[in-house]
Amino acid sequence: MLFTDKIALDGTRRTGDGYLVADAKVARTGIQIYHGREVGKPEMDQVRVFRPEAEVFSDKALASFAHRPVTNDHPAEAVGARNWRQHSVGMTGGDIARDGEFVRVPMTVMDQAAIDAVEAGKRELSMGYACDLDFTAGTTPAGEAYDAIQKNIRGNHLAIVAAGRAGPQCRIGDSWAAIPPPMETPMKTLMVDGITVEMSDTAVQVVGKVLQQLNDAKATVDAQDKKITDLTTAVSTKDGEIAVLKKQVEDGKMTPQQIDAAVVARSAVIADAKAITGAEVTADGKTDSDIRRAAVDAKLGDAAKGMDDAAIAGAFKALRASVGDADTDPVRRLSIDGLKQVGDARQQANDAFSKSVTDLNAWRKEG
Known part of the structure; x- marks a missing residue:
């Protein structure tokens, strides 16, 4: 040294x-x-x-x-x-x-x-x-x-x-200047986590910077915690909505009877539209309302413009009445009689089978 x-x-x-x-x-x-x-x-x-x-x-x-x-x-x-x-x-x-x-x-x-x-x-x-x-x-x-x-x-x-350490005897000989007394460091007061602390100005700056970094980090963590809470709440809300929708889907499922009725009703609309227009009806991708409107437009032209669904339904009914009965149309017949004919045919087949079995048994007895 x-x-x-x-x-x-x-x-x-x-x-x-x-x-x-x-x-x-x-x-x-x-x-x-x-x-x-x-x-x-x-x-x-x-x-x-x-x-x-x-x-x-x-x-x-x-x-x-x-x-x-x-x-x-x-x-x-x-x-x-x-x-x-x-x-x-x-x-x-x-x-x-x-x-x-x-x-x-x-x-x-x-x-x-x-x-x-x-x-x-x-x-x-x-x-x-x-x-x-x-x-x-x-x-x-x-x-x-x-x-x-x-x-x-x-x-x-x-x-x-200009000044020495070894004492006044040491002048181009050997002088020793007395060391000045230590300067008092001006102190400042800083509140750290609720505790008052005295420290130098430099220490205050250093500690203040560290405290600010800690506060910034805490703010970041708090923001992330809030985001997590918000996302958790959103997920819970969606879970509730999904449960409700599932229930609605379950409740909205059609029974076999409702499906049969819907098939009959749609077949009737298609048959009536065909009777009104005298042409084949393309029903793929169309609602019953769309089919009615197409048939009314075909017959009335510009007169049908501006009609709402209720007016279209009324016009469709009137046009269907004006073309007379169409019982000879199997589709129309199906729409009127419903699926009962299918059941009747099945019953007739069963009856015929039973009769043949009875006849066979009778032949065996005779032999």
């Missing part, structure tokens, strides 16, 4: 070439305060990071502060050979030493714009370095509580900045 630490720059001097040189306190032991987001713990407002002497002043840590590039503000990335030309405005020296609780490093600023910035008041330093961060809480030998420990500290670059 890459860290930065700020220290102030004091005791500078210019060389004959115009460079600015100084001895800088660039690191210190003890506890430094970081925002949680700086150390990968955004859920924490502040993180107390402990740097033990054993880590800060280890041989490898001290050696890593030598011959590091000096930058004007921290770059957004670690400095190396690939981007040194882009970021470097100077260099640290190789005579690294412990100075109390600090690490002192000689430095040279070679870029004129950076030198001008320092002389205009930009006089704090911030050491950029990598380390391992062990989030094991504990207490320092001095009794200070901490949340994490830095281990394997390795310097990367030394930045000239």
Whole structure:
């Protein structure tokens, strides 16, 4: 993990070439305060990071502060050979030493714009370095509580900045600006499922969006439920209608007697129409009313136009009466006598069969 630490720059001097040189306190032991987001713990407002002497002043840590590039503000990335030309405005020296609780490093600023910035008041330093961060809480030998420990500290670059983290002693030396107190997040009140909840403005927006999605989903489900209810009701209604229609069909079925009567009545209409027109009658697909109207139209022509069914029936009856009897017509005879003749013929056949049986039995007795 890459860290930065700020220290102030004091005791500078210019060389004959115009460079600015100084001895800088660039690191210190003890506890430094970081925002949680700086150390990968955004859920924490502040993180107390402990740097033990054993880590800060280890041989490898001290050696890593030598011959590091000096930058004007921290770059957004670690400095190396690939981007040194882009970021470097100077260099640290190789005579690294412990100075109390600090690490002192000689430095040279070679870029004129950076030198001008320092002389205009930009006089704090911030050491950029990598380390391992062990989030094991504990207490320092001095009794200070901490949340994490830095281990394997390795310097990367030394930045000239406007404010530092390592304390006022660190001015092109090593300055450490106190971390500002956490800003109070303005809270808003939101009603969630009948419960009043206080939350940040961002949280209100997020929760509000989720609640709206839930409401929309519920509305969709309610609409589907209503549609299902409506369809169920419609099906039940149709079932009732079907039951009624079935009953009507059952009730409307014709008995054999009714069928016989209907056949006789229709045959009579056909026979009467034939008697009126003197021609064969085509009855297929026609009702009795159609047959009567055709016969009346054939006889009366335009005079029949505009007649309703009742008038047609009257005209048909009058025309039939005017042509006389037609008992010789078997169809007419059938329409008058009905199906009785069929029954009479069957009875005659039965009588004849019975008589033959009687005669046969009589012959047997004689023999």
